[in-house]
Amino acid sequence: MxxxxxxxxxxxxxxxxxxxxxxxxxxxxxxxxxxxxxxxxxxxxxxxxxxxxxxxxxxxxxxPISFFDIHGKPEGALFCREPHLSAAQDAVPKHAFALAAAEAAADSRMRFLHELAESHEALFYQGEFDILIHARSEFEYLITLPELSRGYALTKNMYYEILSRVVPKSLGYVRRVEGAAPDPVNVLFSRGYAVLYATVSAACAGAGLDLNKGSLYDKPGACVLEIMEPALVPLVDKAVIKTASSGLLNSFTRSASRCIIPEEAAAFFADELSHSLDRKIIEENVCAYANAVEEGAVVSYHYPA
Incomplete structure (x- = not known):
């Protein structure tokens, strides 16, 4: 299928x-x-x-039919089931759930950066990786959700900036930008995250979760975004970096409102995603999250490294 x-x-x-x-x-x-x-x-x-x-x-x-704007922002969906776990989601220990997602996602990003450092000399500026390690180690001591969100955002932003050192400078990628993508690497991130969002969203709906009730984020789609976080690196980011390093994006163009990637690059990226976005693994993690919600237990994530 x-x-x-x-x-x-x-x-x-x-x-x-x-x-x-x-x-x-x-x-x-x-x-x-x-x-x-x-x-x-x-x-x-x-x-x-x-x-x-x-x-x-x-x-x-x-x-299911999922709708996004041209930049990959979710706009809505059709044919999702009623969320019978909505009330249970209100009762979960929010800090524990947010912490689980933040820790799993940060660990995934640090592992990927360590892998990249083996093939890219001087990937980190002096003391930079130590700052990441220290920021990650502080998560469990950040006792309010706003504090945890700020600490997590620091590691996330640093990660995207460090990635700019492993892709060709000619692509113009500097950091992750949501909305109108200024470069082809951000276009790939937006596309990949949109596909992952739709896939996780469908699994959440099937599990009876309310898509808008999460702990790490307080915005529409919060539950989906929370479950997505630990999956971004293995299921999307590695495919983005592989495509960006392939040379297929070199002939990208810009219109007045957006960056347009070559068809060959789009096809290559779509093929990479079709192999990395394992729906079974996504559904297993969504089911584990739903079970934790129902049982009042702490959630844990098991995405590939």
Whole structure:
């Protein structure tokens, strides 16, 4: 089964004929075809044309449809189940849940940076990695959620800035920027995180979780974003860095409003994601989170290194 069908950009025509989903991208003469019984999720980002027959057939088959803006910001979803664990989520020990996500995510980023340092000399500035280690060790002593969020944000921001030293400088990547991506590396991050968000969101809905009730974040999609954090490096970031280092992004272009990556790079990245975004692993972690919510226990994450 296809993990997801992604439509990204402007003016794509998304229609259905018989039992087949057709996606004709702007400027393309031929439409891509997907048998409906192989589609598990439809992701639509940007301003595209969605025929009502597609919505009808997806509803009949319980195929979730997730919507994002062109920069990868979640805008909504269709055909998610009612969250029967919503009340239980209100009662969880929020600091413990937030701490578990922050620690797992920070450890994952530090492991990846250590791996990169083995093949990139002078990756860290003097004392930089020690600062990361110290900041991470302080998490358990930050007793309020705002303090924990600030400490976690420090390690996260440092991580994205350090990554700029392993990709070609010609790509213009300096740090992670949400919203309109100023460079092709940020475009890949946004695309990858949007796909991961949709996949985790579908699993959360299936587990009966309220997508908007989390501990580490206080904003729409908080539960999804919390469960995503420890998964970002193994499931998305490694694919981003591999694509950025491949040379396929060198011919990227910019329009007045966005950065456009070459089709070959997009295809390469999509293939990498299809291998790294293991839906079974995601569902296992979502189930573990849901069980912890239901039992009032502390959650733990088990994503690949």
């Amino acid at each position: 296809i993990p997801w069908v992604t439509v990204w950009g402007y003016s794509a025509d998304i229609s259905i004929r018989g039992q087949t989903l057709f996606v004709r991208e702007k400027g393309m003469r031929e439409a891509a075809r997907y048998p409906l019984d192989t589609v598990s999720h439809l992701l639509i980002a940007g301003d595209n044309i969605l025929h009502t027959a597609v919505i009808s057939q997806c509803a009949k088959r319980d195929i």
